[in-house]
Amino acid sequence: MQYRILYRPSFAIAHVQLDANDVLRAILDAPKLSAGGCTGVTFDLMRAALLDDAQLRGLAAAALQRMVDGRIPDDVLPLLADSRLIALNKKTGGVRPIAIGEALRRLAARATLKHVRDAVDAHFAPNQVGVGLRNGAEALFHSAAAFADQHPDHVCLQLDFTNAFNRVCRKAMFEALMEHPVLCGLVPFVRCFYIGAPSLWLEIGRAHV
Numbered sequence: 001m002q003y004r005i006l007y008r009p010s011f012a013i014a015h016v017q018l019d020a021n022d023v024l025r026a027i028l029d030a031p032k033l034s035a036g037g038c039t040g041v042t043f044d045l046m047r048a049a050l051l052d053d054a055q056l057r058g059l060a061a062a063a064l065q066r067m068v069d070g071r072i073p074d075d076v077l078p079l080l081a082d083s084r085l086i087a088l089n090k091k092t093g094g095v096r097p098i099a100i101g102e103a104l105r106r107l108a109a110r111a112t113l114k115h116v117r118d119a120v121d122a123h124f125a126p127n128q129v130g131v132g133l134r135n136g137a138e139a140l141f142h143s144a145a146a147f148a149d150q151h152p153d154h155v156c157l158q159l160d161f162t163n164a165f166n167r168v169c170r171k172a173m174f175e176a177l178m179e180h181p182v183l184c185g186l187v188p189f190v191r192c193f194y195i196g197a198p199s200l201w202l203e204i205g206r207a208h209v
Contacts, residue, residue: 014185016115018065020057023050026111037102038084038201046103064108070188080105081198099200105193112189119182170194 027050030043050057066072072080083099090096113120121133129136144156161167177183177190 014182016068016112016185018061018068018111020054020061022111023057023061025114026107030110035100037100038082039102041103043103064111067108068112068189070192072192081193083200085200085202116182
C-alpha cells in the first residue's frame with residue numbers, strides 16, 4: 001500500500017499525539033443522531049463499537065494518528081475527503097447545499113482540536129464569538145442591542161458574504177497556521193484535505209452525481 005507524506009516540514013513543529021482516551025472523549029462528545037458521510041458510517045455506529053472495546057479504541061487512535069500526521073494512503077484519502085451533498089430549498093428561494101463529511105475524519109478533527117483548544121480560544125478571542133464560545137452569539141446580540149439603545153445616532157452594518165467559507169484563501173490559512181507556535185501542529189492534518197479537490201456526491205433518488 002502506497003502512502004503519501006503530504007507535509008514534511010524543514011523544521012520542528014508542534015506535534016499532536018492521540019491515544020485511546022482521546023478517542024473515548026471525542027466519541028462521547030460527538031453529537032448523537034448526526035448524519036454520516038458517503039460511507040454511511042455515523043458517530044452513533046462508532047460509539048456502539050468503541051465504548052466497550054478498549055482494544056478497538058487503541059486501534060482507532062492509531063488510525064486517527066495517521067490522519068493527524070498526514071500519513072494517509074492515496075487510495076483511502078478520497079474516502080475520507082469526499083462529502084455527501086444535500087440540497088435544501090431556501091425559504092427565500094434558491095438552494096442551500098449542505099455537505100456532510102466522513103464521520104471518521106470528523107472524529108479525528110474533534111480529538112485533535114481538544115489538544116489545541118486553549119490555543120484556538122486564545123488566538124480567536126475576542127474577535128469571533130460564533131465558534132467555541134458558549135452563548136457567544138447571544139452575548140453579541142445583546143451587546144449590540146444595548147449599544148444601539150445607548151447610541152441612537154449610530155448605525156449598525158451587518159455583512160453577509162455569499163459562499164464566504166469557500167472563498168477563503170487557503171494560502172493565507174496555511175501561513176496563519178505556520179506562524180502559530182501551537183496550531184502549526186495542525187498543518188499535516190489540514191493539508192491532507194485542503195490541497196486537493198475532494199468530490200461532493202449529490203444524492204438524486206438512488207443515484208449519486
